[in-house]
Structure formats: C-alpha cells, structure tokens
Amino acid sequence: MKNQVFEQRKIIFASCLLFGLLGSCANQTQRTSDKDISTEQQLSNSPGVTQLLEESLPTIVAGQVIYVPVYSEIFDFDSNRVSQLTTTLSLRNTDLVNPIVLETIDYYNSGGEKVRTYLTKAIQLAPLASTEVVVPKDDQTGGVGANFIVKWGATKKVSPPVVEAVMISTISQQGMSFVSPGRVIQERGTP
Known part of the structure; x- marks a missing residue:
C-alpha cells in the first residue's frame, strides 16, 4: 500500500512539474488514506x-x-x-x-x-x-x-x-x- 501511494505521488508530482502547474496541482498530492492519522505517523510511514x-x-x-x-x-x-x-x-x-x-x-x-x-x-x-x-x-x-x-x-x-x-x-x-x-x-x- 505504501509503495502504491508513493508511486502515485511521484506520478502526480512529475505531471505537475511537466506542465508548470505545481500550485494548482498541490491539492491533488494529498494522501487520502492518511487523512485520519497523525503527522508523526505519516513521517514514520515514509520510505x-x-x-x-x-x-x-x-x-x-x-x-x-x-x-x-x-x-x-x-x-x-x-x-x-x-x-x-x-x-x-x-x-x-x-x-x-x-x-x-x-x-x-x-x-x-x-x-x-x-x-x-x-x-x-x-x-x-x-x-x-x-x-x-x-x-x-x-x-x-x-x-x-x-x-x-x-x-x-x-x-x-x-x-x-x-x-x-x-x-x-x-x-x-x-x-x-x-x-x-x-x-x-x-x-x-x-x-
């Protein structure tokens, strides 16, 4: 699951950079599965x-x-x-x-x-x-x-x-x- 979320984030980020729309794509990179966990848990779950x-x-x-x-x-x-x-x-x-x-x-x-x-x-x-x-x-x-x-x-x-x-x-x-x-x-x- 973590690898899938990480790969999705990489693809979205690369797309945003490619089109120069990082600002308008910022909200698309939110990890929807992580909304209910703390920032500390998110830090610990990073690769x-x-x-x-x-x-x-x-x-x-x-x-x-x-x-x-x-x-x-x-x-x-x-x-x-x-x-x-x-x-x-x-x-x-x-x-x-x-x-x-x-x-x-x-x-x-x-x-x-x-x-x-x-x-x-x-x-x-x-x-x-x-x-x-x-x-x-x-x-x-x-x-x-x-x-x-x-x-x-x-x-x-x-x-x-x-x-x-x-x-x-x-x-x-x-x-x-x-x-x-x-x-x-x-x-x-x-x-």
Whole structure:
C-alpha cells in the first residue's frame, strides 16, 4: 500500500512539474488514506524512515540545530491584507552511506511560542531518504514570522542534511511559491 501511494505521488508530482502547474496541482498530492492519522505517523510511514524506540536510540556524536524561517501568511499589497500559504518542510539526508536521526521538529509562531511538536519519538532517515511536514494553508497559528527548529544527529560525522521549507499558494489564476533554506544555529557533538 505504501509503495502504491508513493508511486502515485511521484506520478502526480512529475505531471505537475511537466506542465508548470505545481500550485494548482498541490491539492491533488494529498494522501487520502492518511487523512485520519497523525503527522508523526505519516513521517514514520515514509520510505526510508524508521521510528526509533527510546531504548534503541544511538549515541549521537555529531549533529546540528537548524532554524527554518517559514511564512504561513504574507502581506499582499499592504499590511491590512494577507495571503495564506501552504508550507512544506522538507528534510533530506544527503549522506550516501550513513543514516541520520531527527530528534526534534518543532513549529513556532511569530511571537516565538512553540505552537506544535511534530515528533514525540526520534526517527531515523536512511541514506538519501527524505521526509516532510506540511502546514496546511488554513493553519494560521504561525503567522508571518513562523519558523521550525529541527534537531538532528548521527553516530559519526556525516554530510549535513538539506532542511528547507517550500511555501506555495494559488489565488484565482495567480500562483506564488518560494523556498526558504534552513540555517544552522548550533553545532552539536565533537568538532
């Protein structure tokens, strides 16, 4: 079932890119079978992702804390009018050989208050595996200055992951999308 859903998503995404209609196809990529399960379960069900039990957590010797600025809404024309955006936080292990462990994925609002915790248990990303968190367009809890804090680690020095957010919206015939890269705010482990 997971492979079938994954293949369907790949085909839809490729079609959207081919026709340059990513914004208008965004809603077609929703996993209908996953509507009733939590984001944490969706993260764990992605290919190459394993949820780790507390007793099986590896000893972390290297890693980072990454700040990712995101925009659940942006100003449109002036400060009295805003446009809502769907945000996808993409987490990609770039190491060819070693897995990494994602320990924290937390969402903060413009006031710096934690709005949501996406992980209660660490997950492991296999080499070159990726996963994502989606903040829907109608979720306005983050505001203009929303951000994610992502904490990751590994059992040895590895190629750091790519952590970035993609914001997208369509209004009538107009579409907008942009990427916001994560910024390392703390190194972890031995130098």
